[in-house]
Amino acid sequence: MPTDIQSPEIAYGPILPLLIVFGAAVIGVLIEAFAPASKRRTLQIVVAALGLLGALAATISLAGTQELVFAEAIAVDGVSLFLWGTLAVLGLASIFLLSERSLDASGGAVVARASVLPGSREDVQLAEATEVQTEIYPLAMFSLGGMMLFPASNNLLLMFIALEVLSLPLYLMAGLARRRRLLSQEAAVKYFLLGAFASAFFLYGVALLYGYAGSVDLGDVFTATGLAQSNEALLFVGLAMLAVGLLFKVGAVPFQAWTPDVYQGAPTPVTAMMAATTKIAAFGALLRVLYVGFGRTEWDWRPMMWGIAILTMVIGALLAVTQTDVKRMLAYSSVAHTGFILVGVIALSRDGLSGTLFYLLAYGFTTLASFAVVTLVRDSSGEATHLAQWAGLGRKSPLVAGTFAFFLFALAGIPLTSGFMAKYAVFKAGVDEGLTALVVIGLLASAVTAFFYARVVVLMFFSEPAPDGPTVSVPSGYTAGAIALGLAVTVVLGVLPQPVLDLAERASQFVY
């Protein structure tokens, strides 16, 4: 038995984006401890924004890097860098959404003191007070750091730790809504219990693969799959358990049960962040596990993923039709989109990889901005999320309703929006790899999703507004900026997608 453990050589340069984001998170914790309460909010926003901009700059400066660092545990390659850049920009937009204060008379979507009992006299007073809580910024930064580490992990143990680093702050953030706090706490409990259950499966999968390959390095797992004398039962059960954990995070059927509840209950800026960034990080990790670790055993996992992709597309699209709440409808639409992205994952080709990366980028910006629009439509009790309340919104505020309609068209995949190019990229990769049946089901499911998106558009523009309906609040620059960013990306990727498609094409290379 070897007894000497060599300490790894650490190359700090290639992991600079991660270090900057985690550094900003730690500074955020120090600000909470030492800065005077009146200055905290400004300081937190500045530190978080600078951290994410710094991470973006560092990511751009690393372009072209292909190396394994940190004792081969972190892979800095095209895929990692592409996702790091995307996550940094989307993280910045999420921080802006969390900083919004002018929509709610009392300021912000986040509860001032989470420990106060919902419905108590203190709670009622706090709901109207202008007190704000700023712990959410370091929580968001830790979560974003974990999300950046997750798809870059070349080692399953590190991947598990990244999974927990990204999940634990999100569980807390889901429970921090200022209004409808019972719903928010319920969302946090459900997300936490199901998330912990799924990560236990992930971890058992890691342990079994360790027994199979004698190492949790994805490269060693790949090598072991080529040896004849290995124990195949450990491989199959281990991979299945690992897949349960990853598919839970991307929200694929049958592990999607948490998605609608958590998306509805969490404060909407947190939902926007979660919907956009968690999906990107989890798909990045799924891609790396399947392409790098199990590229040789595709015949073992492809049939299972086929079934899951079909179920996810069909069930996501059908259940979205029956929803009466905007946030729940967008949640089920995100389940359907998970199915579409899985087509690109299953293609297992370079085109599939680049198509998936492009889809994640396009979908992230569109979904973040559409949840941002949801925060604008309000009545006296907060956000008005029931679909009936949205009737006639196009007459009251053509600009907001028009923007939302455009995002819905993009999610439906209408030409000249980013959604069309993204769907085209993954479905074409699927057809090229002989997944025609899967693509046909995907197109049918897209048609169903187009139906319920169109229904919302009709409701907004062609029905009479209710007399006591909600009003559209005027946001400050934070939310307006995030929506404008989402709108710009959705338009540009729909009209002029080629530069980004080329970037995704060049980025779609794993190092191992």
Add this chain to the structure above:
Amino acid sequence: MNESYYLLLAALLFTIGGMGVLLRRNAILVFMSVELMLNSVNLTLVTFSRTTGTLDGQVMAFFVMVVAAAEVVVGLAIIMSIFRSRRSASVDDVNLLKY
């Protein structure tokens, strides 16, 4: 020593934990069942560490313990907050979000 007994015991504990999550009604007990699953993983890791002759599994078990401790902190905080607002930790009572 036959290592497969330890693996079977770990698999059994994992299954008991999984059934606990699915069958128990109290959020604290559901959470304890998750912890049982994590500990069965530790047993698996240490056993494989012996069969494969590497130390990685034992090191990983430490990581798992630290992560489990962090999860306890977050989880109990969330369960406490919902218990205080509803006077119940039953997972059947958290039913405002549905359909």
